[in-house]
Amino acid sequence: MNSGYHGLEALWHDLFWEAEEAPSEIHLIDDFLRDHDGTSLYVGSGSGRLLGPLVAAGHRLTGLEISPEMVALSRESFPDVSVIESSWQEHEADEKYSSILIPAFTFQLFPDPQKQLQRLRAQTDHLYLTLFFPWAEVSGDLPQNEWYFDRGIRLPTGEMGELETRHKIKESNGSLTRKHRYTLKDKSGSVVRQEITEQALRFFPDASLKKLLKNTGWEIEKEIYNLGESEEDDLVYVATMHLRGSA
């Protein structure tokens, strides 16, 4: 299955992200890049919503994005920012990157995490990675195998965009399948268009992640929980890691 975003999912990606009111990851990436001169690669750079401002702030970054629709959005908004249209799995660098960034859970779309961590290790000594843990799905707070309303947005045209989700989780092997149903409604509430997408995601309990990193030649330099907004006893929904290649 191609993990690239397309259709309404690509077009509305940034609007839904904004509607979530989650803290932005940009300052975490900015801090990380301050320690890494030289050219870095941003895997799954999407519409450029983080890539563009990071390049404008003076960081030397190239985007890598599998979805032609996302690449087009990025080039339209940030024409001077370089984006390679390719999948990470097919990407080979001529020389090592100063660092590689994979924010916003893109890594969890890769079906073979061990192999990809090894490939990342071959292309850089420094990796910035953000992963989420699906507590609401694991705990049963979200119903399995049925559609539930996720979020709604008002589009700049005045029409409405709605997102419903349906998931299936298998905790024993860390797999989460999510279907997304995007619905475009006109001002009177009538359905104009509907699209369903499917994502196969991986998630990692703490101990298995540590083992996976160790086996693929990575050690954790720094960990940041819940995008830096975590209180001491909070569950960790989002973990950001600065990883360094071990000897």
Ligand SMILES: C[S@@+](CC[C@H](N)C(=O)[O-])C[C@H]1O[C@@H](n2cnc3c(N)ncnc32)[C@H](O)[C@@H]1O
């Ligand atoms: C969750 S979005 C994040 C986009 C961007 N990082 C952001 O925060 O706005 C994941 C992005 O990764 C892209 N993607 C998924 N699989 C990929 C792969 N194998 N190689 C490169 N890009 C990929 C998708 O098309 C999508 O644009």
